[in-house]
Ligand SMILES: Cc1cc2nc3c(=O)[nH]c(=O)nc-3n(C[C@H](O)[C@H](O)[C@H](O)COP(=O)(O)OP(=O)(O)OC[C@H]3O[C@@H](n4cnc5c(N)ncnc54)[C@H](O)[C@@H]3O)c2cc1C
């Protein structure tokens with residue numbers, strides 16, 4: 001259960017090896033969180049992630065942390081219902097963090113139909129599918145928070161990475177709508193819109209302005225769980241910046257080097 | 259969507275309000291199937307929802323609201339023995355009983371609690387040091403168990419383990435459907451009150467320890483916003499029910515009249531900054547000054563003495579959207595230092611709290627989860643959004659546990675489950691009885707899940 005001060009006792013991560021997600025889990029096990037379920041494409045990376053969480057739990061010294069892993073592939077839509085059933089098996093899940101996603105090579109995504117579709121399959125279709133299965137479980141439980149990692153890239157889709165941006169725009173719209181749809185069910189949705197975050201997803205890319213670390217995104221997520229807000233920007237200053245960009249007339253926007 | 263009185267951590271449940279024990283039985287036995295709630299989410303019994311945290315809510319499951327089972331079944335006017343359905347409120351009982359010269363044996367700081375909720379949390383009042391908690395005045399109760407049978411339980415003999423596991427058992431042993439309890443005779447519906455002001459915590463604790471047994475009721479209000487040399491200053495009020503001859507002549511014809519009214523209603527939407535450090539400090543200052551340094555034998559209204567907050571309907575919304583927590587602990591007399599420490603830390607943290615209460619508890623009863631035990635108890639309200647609150651209270655919990663003390667579950671909404679066995683050393687004993695009564699854990703609650711009860 002999430003307590004009166006907004007501390008969850010359990011979390012499920014969809015995309016269990018994500019750097020942002022692991023930073024979040026690490027922050028939470030230092031508080032009340034004692035059950036962590038990591039769902040991801042199995043293999044050594046997922047096992048390492050589980051080890052890292054166990055070590056963080058032991059360091060925090062609050063009490064024994066149980067870490068479970070569950071096989072999950074965003075592309076295998078037909079399995080999502082079963083994956084979520086397995087993840088929720090036996091105990092309540094207070095927070096579900098939908099963290100998986102891919103950042104495609106922009107040029108190839110703009111020209112290779114299969115590659116573009118694969119991006120959309122993971123970032124949008126897979127997220128909607130797994131997210132819907134999650135919402136069903138949370139509703140039956142009567143409480144919980146679904147945190148969805150969207151991106152500023154979806155706020156106003158830019159030429160430089162429009163395929164990725166469009167998947168996040170779709171995901172963002174779906175998650176915001178879901179949040180409204182779930183009003184009164186005890187389940188809340190938090191849409192997180194980070195800017196450039198220094199993770200393995202962006203490794204090797206030139207750092208964009210207003211970039212943040214996974215730990216900073218994690219801190220924003222932890223706050224948003226305690227005081228649920230429908231939308232969170234990381235860093236917060238991105239909100240006015242994006243609002244400005246959003247309202248630029250198309251001809252001006254098109255000329256910006258974005 | 260349900261919350262407790264602190265308006266934190268809302269969750270959704272299906273709510274049914276049975277009119278009869280038969281309907282209640284159907285609801286309990288069908289929980290998760292026919293009557294509502296998702297399978298496996300169980301059932302929680304709820305009275306008037308005056309517990310502060312998540313004790314009377316059940317995410318995804320069924321909640322039975324017992325307030326329609328509220329009949330007064332029998333009153334023996336010779337002995338003051340009352341038989342009542344468990345959904346009846348103390349408010350209702352007082353209105354019926356006071357004009358007849360009877361009063362409930364124990365009342366909390368609000369009269370809007372049900373008899374079932376009072377037993378489920380084993381409430382204490384300002385008379386705990388001489389009268390113990392509510393269940394000590396109960397001779398018999400009927401408990402609807404998870405199997406759908408109604409058991410008649412007594413404090414002694416066969417069934418006494420189940421009786422005492424239900425006292426403070428947070429609704430997890432079954433539903434109390436009716437109780438037989440002793441009332442106390444009173445000559446008037448007025449109180450005779452002595453007031454003393456103390457300039458700091460040591461003075462206040464010394465005053466409280468002096469001649470406490472001579473008073474039936476005794477409690478101290480603490481100004482939790484005072485700092486420095488004034489830390490822990492407060493006002494001690496002690497008294498008893500007024501006798502007829504205590505009343506001024508003009509009041510005597512109305513000696514047993516009792517018709518408390520709600521004076522105002524708190525605004526539903528309160529701007530977050532209404533209650534801040536400055537406004538609460540100003541209120542506390544005025545409240546402290548309002549009281550005489552020492553006065554004896556004043557006549558006060560009964561509800562002003564016991565239930566001052568009930569005059570403001572919905573006062574719990576003054577803390578705004580984030581809601582508030584109530585923190586109440588008890589420590590042995592030998593650990594008075596823990597009380598000093600807690601008052602110091604809470605005052606220094608600048609928590610805007612206008613409701614802080616200090617009292618001495620008397621003897622404990624056999625209930626393994628019953629909260630009161632001999633020693634000091636401190637209770638205070640704190641807005642949930644005070645920065646650093648979680649850490650501060652976690653630290654205090656540990657100090658309380660180390661001192662051999664406990665935390666009141668009826669008020670709790672944020673305790674760490676790992677500490678529970680230290681705070682309730684007889685937890686396993688209670689679990690054994692609960693498992694016998696409810697092996698499938700049909701009875702559950704958000705609190706039960708959070709604390710892994
Ligand atoms: C302003 C204020 C002042 C207070 N002062 C005091 C005080 O001085 N001393 C004190 O001890 N407490 C005090 N309390 C706490 C209050 O007395 C308890 O929380 C009490 O349980 C509330 O009764 P309720 O009917 O609202 O129960 P609820 O809050 O609805 O339920 C409380 C618990 O009892 C269980 N329960 C309810 N009905 C039954 C039943 N029929 N059978 C079995 N279990 C049941 C529930 O499952 C739940 O676990 C105060 C609360 C407020 C708001």
Ligand SMILES: NC(=O)c1ccc[n+]([C@@H]2O[C@H](COP(=O)([O-])OP(=O)(O)OC[C@H]3O[C@@H](n4cnc5c(N)ncnc54)[C@H](OP(=O)(O)O)[C@@H]3O)[C@@H](O)[C@H]2O)c1
Pocket residue numbers: 014015016017018019020021040041045072073074075098099100101102122149150151152193194195196197198199200201202
């Ligand atoms: N980094 C940024 O700048 C940034 C900015 C805004 C938003 N975001 C979003 O934040 C989220 C987390 O990203 P991150 O920065 O933490 O990157 P990351 O460390 O690369 O995490 C991405 C995760 O997605 C998983 N994943 C990819 N395809 C999958 C599939 N088919 N099935 C299951 N899991 C799959 C990866 O699992 P594997 O280990 O199995 O590959 C990995 O756990 C993503 O949604 C991303 O779009 C990131």
